[in-house]
Amino acid sequence: MKSLYNHFERNIFRFRFGVIGLFLLITAYLFVHATQIRLDASFEKNIPLNHEYMKTYLKHQQNFGGANNVLISVCNTEGDIFTTDFFTTLRGVHDQLFFIPGVDRIQVNSLFSPSTRFVEVVEDGFAGGPVIPADFDGSVQDLQVVKANIEKAGIVGSVVSDDYTCSMVKTSLMEIDPQTGEKLDTLKLAKQLEDEIRNVYEKDGISIHIIGFAKMVGDIADGAKGVVTFFAIAIAITAVMVYLFCRSFTLTILPIACSLIAVVWQMGVLSWLGFGLDPMSILVPFLVFAIGVSHGVQMINSVSREVANGNNPKQAAQLSFRKLLIPGGVALLSDTIGFLTLLAIDIGIIRELAIAASLGVALIIFTNLFLLPVLVSFVRFDQEEQKQIVETADHKLMARLLWKKANIVTSPKPAALIIIVAALLYFWGQYQGQKLKIGELHAGAPALHEDSRYNQDTFLITDKYAISVDYMSVVVETFQDSCIYHEVLDVVDEMQWRMENIPGVQSAVSLASIAKVVNSGYNEGNQKWKVLSRNQQSLVQSIARVPTTSGLLNRDCSAMPIILFLEDHKAETIDRVVAAVKEYRQQLGTDKIQFKLASGPVGVMAATNEAVAEAQTPMMLYVYGAVILLCLISFRSIKATIAVILPLYVVSTLAQALMTYLDIGLTVSTLPVIALGVGIGVDYGIYILSTMSQRIRAGESVPQAYLAALKERGSAVLITGLTLAIGVSTWFFSALKFQVDMGIMLTFMFLVNMLAAIILLPAISAYLWRDKLKK
Structure with missing residues (x-):
C-alpha cells in the first residue's frame, strides 16, 4: 500500500500540467451545468410522506x-x-x-x-x-x-x-x-x-x-437572493484574513479559487443529476466553501513552512500533499459520511440537503487536496522572505497567547481543571438541551422575520377572522353510509366536544355539529332541537342539507373529518392536541369507527415534528458512529479517537443548549445544522491530533507533541476558525430569520470547536497518555 501510495504521489506531480488540464476540462463542463441549476421548492419535499x-x-x-x-x-x-x-x-x-x-x-x-x-x-x-x-x-x-x-x-x-x-x-x-x-x-x-x-x-x-x-x-x-451578497462578503473577509496570515496575494487567491471550484462542481453535478436547489438549503454552497477554505489554509500553511525549511516549491507541495492527504482525506470523508447519515431522515428536503452537502464536501478532496498542492507547486517563493513570514506569524499569532504556555494546558492540574470545566459545561448543556422543543416556537412563518410582509399578512388574517389558519383534521373512517346512523354521529359528536375543551383548540366543526344545527332549523330554529335525532329519517333529512363540497364528508359517507381550529401552531400546542386525540380515540374508537390523524396544515406540522423527533437520536448516532469509525481507521488508536470525539460531543451538546436559550426549535431547517456542525468541527481536531499522535509515537512527550502541533497546524486552525466565524456572523443582518439563526449557530460552532481543539483536546490527551507527560 505504501509503495502504491508513493507511486500515485509521484505521478500526480510528474504530470502536473495534465492534472491541471483535466481539472480545467471538468470545471468548464460542470460550470455549464451549474449555470442551469434553478431554485426548486415543493410542498411534498417538506413532509414525511x-x-x-x-x-x-x-x-x-x-x-x-x-x-x-x-x-x-x-x-x-x-x-x-x-x-x-x-x-x-x-x-x-x-x-x-x-x-x-x-x-x-x-x-x-x-x-x-x-x-x-x-x-x-x-x-x-x-x-x-x-x-x-x-x-x-x-x-x-x-x-x-x-x-x-x-x-x-x-x-x-x-x-x-x-x-x-x-x-x-x-x-x-x-x-x-x-x-x-x-x-x-x-x-x-x-x-x-x-x-x-x-x-x-x-x-x-x-x-x-x-x-x-x-x-x-x-x-x-426572494430573501435567499441576498445570500449571494453575503457569500461575496464572506469571500472578501476570507481573502483579507488569509492574506494577513500568509502575506501573499497568490497564496490567498489559490485556496479561495479551489474552494470556489468545489462549489461550481457541486452545483454542476447537482444540476447534471437533475436536482434543483431548495431555498431552505441555499446556504449549503457556503458551507462547502467554508470547509474548502479550512483545508486550503492548512495546505498553504504546510507548503509555506516547507519552503521556509529550505525546500523548493515543488518539493514543498509534494511533502505537504504527503502529510495532509491522509488527515485531510479522513476529515473530509468523516464530513461526507456524516452528512450522508441525514438520508436516514424520511423528509425530502433533508435528503436533498444531505446529497448536496456530502457531494460538495467529497469534491473538496479533489479540489483542495489534489489540485491546490499542484497549483502551489508552480508558485515562486523567496525562501528567506518566507522564513521570516512564518516566524513572524508564529510569534504574532500564538506566542503571546498559548505556545509559550503550552505546558500549562497539558500539565496534570491545569488539564484536570479544563476537563472539569468542560464536564460542567457538558452537564449544563445536557440539562438545557432536554428543554429543546421539537417544532416551531413562534407564530407565523419562522423562516421569515416577524415584520416581513408574509408574517404581517398572517397576523392580519388571524386577527380579522374567527377561524384560525392553523387547523388540523381528524378523519373519522367508518363504513359506507355511516352518517345516517345515530350511534356513529354520536361518537363523532362526543370526540368533537372533548377536543373543543382541550387548551389551544379555538373551535371545531364536523358533520355532526352541522347536522344538529340543521335539525334545529327543521323545528322552527328551537335550540332545544339542536341535537342529533335518533330517528333515522330525520337524521337523513339533516344530513342531506350538507353537500360533499363542504369538506365534511365524502361521497359515500365513509369518511368524515373533525376540523380543529387551533390558536397557533407552536410545538406545545400541537403536542397537546395530538396527545389528546390519541387518548380519546383509544376510548371512543371501535373496529368500525376509527379516528385517523391527521390532515390540514397543522396535521402536516405534527407529522413533521414527530419525524424530526424520531430522527434526532439515530442521526447523531450515525454521525458520531461514522466519525468514530474513520478516526479508528486513521489513527489506529482508541485514545486518539476519544481525544477527537469528546470535545466534538461537548460542543454539540452546548449547541443544543444554545438553541434552547435562543428559543430556536428543532425543525426540518435546524436539525441538519447539528450534523453539519459535527462535520465542520471534526476537521480541527483531526489536524491537531494527526501531528500530536505522530510525535507521541516517535517518543516525544505530550507537551512537546502539542507544541509541535500548534506550530505546524495551530496557526491555520486559529485563522480558519476566526475567518469562518466572522464570515457567517454577517448573516445576522439577513432578511431571512432562519439564516440569522443558522448564522448564530455556525458562528458558535466555528469558534467553540476551534477552541475545543486547541484547549480541551490536549487536556484530554494529557490524561490519555499520562505515561508520556515527561520525556
Whole structure:
C-alpha cells in the first residue's frame, strides 16, 4: 500500500500540467451545468410522506383538500366591504386565482363561489340560495341583499371577517401543473400571485394579503437572493484574513479559487443529476466553501513552512500533499459520511440537503487536496522572505497567547481543571438541551422575520377572522353510509366536544355539529332541537342539507373529518392536541369507527415534528458512529479517537443548549445544522491530533507533541476558525430569520470547536497518555 501510495504521489506531480488540464476540462463542463441549476421548492419535499399522518392526508386529499393552500384576504381599508368597488375587486381576485395554472379550481372558494350558499328557516321549512345572486350588479339594493345573505349563511369569521372589512378567497394547489404535466413550479406560482393578483388589485382603499406554503416559499426565495451578497462578503473577509496570515496575494487567491471550484462542481453535478436547489438549503454552497477554505489554509500553511525549511516549491507541495492527504482525506470523508447519515431522515428536503452537502464536501478532496498542492507547486517563493513570514506569524499569532504556555494546558492540574470545566459545561448543556422543543416556537412563518410582509399578512388574517389558519383534521373512517346512523354521529359528536375543551383548540366543526344545527332549523330554529335525532329519517333529512363540497364528508359517507381550529401552531400546542386525540380515540374508537390523524396544515406540522423527533437520536448516532469509525481507521488508536470525539460531543451538546436559550426549535431547517456542525468541527481536531499522535509515537512527550502541533497546524486552525466565524456572523443582518439563526449557530460552532481543539483536546490527551507527560 505504501509503495502504491508513493507511486500515485509521484505521478500526480510528474504530470502536473495534465492534472491541471483535466481539472480545467471538468470545471468548464460542470460550470455549464451549474449555470442551469434553478431554485426548486415543493410542498411534498417538506413532509414525511411515509408517516402515518401523511398516509391519511394523501388518502383523503382529493375529498377534503390538502394542506398546500393559498389564502387571499381582500380588505377595504376605508370602511366595510359593502361597496361596488370592493365587490368588483373581489370578483377579479376570485376569477384571476381560478385561472392560475396549478390551482385546484374545484377548491376555489369565496363569496362568488356557487357553493357559498345561505340557508334560512321559513314557515315551510328551509329556503336558501347563493350568497351572491346570479343577477347581482353591485347596486345599493343588491349589496343589502348580499349582507343579509352573509349573516344567514353563518360565514362571518370564515369567508367574511368579523368586522366586515375583509373577505377571503381560498383554494388548494395541485402537485402537478395540468398545463405542462410536470411538478408544479411553486416559485413561479408565488410570483404569479404577486404579479397577477397583488400588483393588479391592490390600490387605494383596497389591500391584498396572501398566505400559504407557496407564497411563503416564494418570499423565502426572494430573501435567499441576498445570500449571494453575503457569500461575496464572506469571500472578501476570507481573502483579507488569509492574506494577513500568509502575506501573499497568490497564496490567498489559490485556496479561495479551489474552494470556489468545489462549489461550481457541486452545483454542476447537482444540476447534471437533475436536482434543483431548495431555498431552505441555499446556504449549503457556503458551507462547502467554508470547509474548502479550512483545508486550503492548512495546505498553504504546510507548503509555506516547507519552503521556509529550505525546500523548493515543488518539493514543498509534494511533502505537504504527503502529510495532509491522509488527515485531510479522513476529515473530509468523516464530513461526507456524516452528512450522508441525514438520508436516514424520511423528509425530502433533508435528503436533498444531505446529497448536496456530502457531494460538495467529497469534491473538496479533489479540489483542495489534489489540485491546490499542484497549483502551489508552480508558485515562486523567496525562501528567506518566507522564513521570516512564518516566524513572524508564529510569534504574532500564538506566542503571546498559548505556545509559550503550552505546558500549562497539558500539565496534570491545569488539564484536570479544563476537563472539569468542560464536564460542567457538558452537564449544563445536557440539562438545557432536554428543554429543546421539537417544532416551531413562534407564530407565523419562522423562516421569515416577524415584520416581513408574509408574517404581517398572517397576523392580519388571524386577527380579522374567527377561524384560525392553523387547523388540523381528524378523519373519522367508518363504513359506507355511516352518517345516517345515530350511534356513529354520536361518537363523532362526543370526540368533537372533548377536543373543543382541550387548551389551544379555538373551535371545531364536523358533520355532526352541522347536522344538529340543521335539525334545529327543521323545528322552527328551537335550540332545544339542536341535537342529533335518533330517528333515522330525520337524521337523513339533516344530513342531506350538507353537500360533499363542504369538506365534511365524502361521497359515500365513509369518511368524515373533525376540523380543529387551533390558536397557533407552536410545538406545545400541537403536542397537546395530538396527545389528546390519541387518548380519546383509544376510548371512543371501535373496529368500525376509527379516528385517523391527521390532515390540514397543522396535521402536516405534527407529522413533521414527530419525524424530526424520531430522527434526532439515530442521526447523531450515525454521525458520531461514522466519525468514530474513520478516526479508528486513521489513527489506529482508541485514545486518539476519544481525544477527537469528546470535545466534538461537548460542543454539540452546548449547541443544543444554545438553541434552547435562543428559543430556536428543532425543525426540518435546524436539525441538519447539528450534523453539519459535527462535520465542520471534526476537521480541527483531526489536524491537531494527526501531528500530536505522530510525535507521541516517535517518543516525544505530550507537551512537546502539542507544541509541535500548534506550530505546524495551530496557526491555520486559529485563522480558519476566526475567518469562518466572522464570515457567517454577517448573516445576522439577513432578511431571512432562519439564516440569522443558522448564522448564530455556525458562528458558535466555528469558534467553540476551534477552541475545543486547541484547549480541551490536549487536556484530554494529557490524561490519555499520562505515561508520556515527561520525556
